Amino acid sequence: EPAEQLASLPFPVALALWPHAAARRSVQQVARDMGLDVLLHMPMEAMPRKNGTAPNPGPGALETDMDAYAMEHALDKALAQVPTALGFNNHMGSGFTGQRDACRTRGNSQLENSMVRQGIVTASRHVFLDDPQGTDKVLAALDKAARLARKQGIAIAIGHPHASTLRALERWE
Numbered sequence: 001e002p003a004e005q006l007a008s009l010p011f012p013v014a015l016a017l018w019p020h021a022a023a024r025r026s027v028q029q030v031a032r033d034m035g036l037d038v039l040l041h042m043p044m045e046a047m048p049r050k051n052g053t054a055p056n057p058g059p060g061a062l063e064t065d066m067d068a069y070a071m072e073h074a075l076d077k078a079l080a081q082v083p084t085a086l087g088f089n090n091h092m093g094s095g096f097t098g099q100r101d102a103c104r105t106r107g108n109s110q111l112e113n114s115m116v117r118q119g120i121v122t123a124s125r126h127v128f129l130d131d132p133q134g135t136d137k138v139l140a141a142l143d144k145a146a147r148l149a150r151k152q153g154i155a156i157a158i159g160h161p162h163a164s165t166l167r168a169l170e171r172w173e
Contacts, residue, residue, distance in 0.1 A: 002161035003027040007034035009169055016041040016089050016158075019081035020059060028084045040088035042078055087121075089158070126152075129159030129168075138168035 003023075006013050007030055014037035017024045031038045043061035048054045060074050079085060116122060127145040129138050142157065149155035159165045 002166060003030040005166050005170070006161070007031070007036055012036075013169075014039055017082045017085070018043070018058070019078035024082060028082065032084060037086055038082065038084045040078055040082045040085040042075070042088045042090055044090045089125075123154075123156055125158045126155045127157040129157050130162055130165045133162055133164050135164045135168045135171070138165050139172055142168060142172045 016039040043057035145157040
């Protein structure tokens with residue numbers, strides 16, 4: 001149902017699918033039917049919390065201690081679950097994307113720099129829509145994304161299919 005709501009919006013969206021999501025096949029079908037792009041929402045090693053515990057990104061996550069073969073195997077398995085993906089973004093991942101060798105989401109992410117050096121098309125998020133959550137907060141974040149897009153020519157906003165985010169997207173003009 002959230003995928004259908006997103007597909008009916010009057011502006012372009014892409015759907016990012018976690019490879020172990022129960023509804024991934026039906027969401028891919030909605031995306032296919034509505035002409036929406038799909039990204040693989042790849043689980044990746046997260047940064048430890050302030051208390052020292054590490055959040056669990058779920059099965060099949062890319063970890064900083066993996067060798068190249070293990071990373072390739074994990075990506076292949078995930079892509080097999082979301083074969084319509086034209087690219088990927090990270091689920092959690094701030095531990096992984098900051099590692100130059102592993103290539104880890106935080107201010108010092110090395111992933112985009114590494115992709116650019118290799119000639120791979122890449123883009124970064126400009127606005128996170130629903131942290132914090134709430135319809136008014138998401139509307140403000142959407143306005144920020146629009147201002148950035150007018151100024152820079154592009155803005156990428158990422159959010160989750162929370163009820164408040166979906167409400168804001170439907171109300172936003």
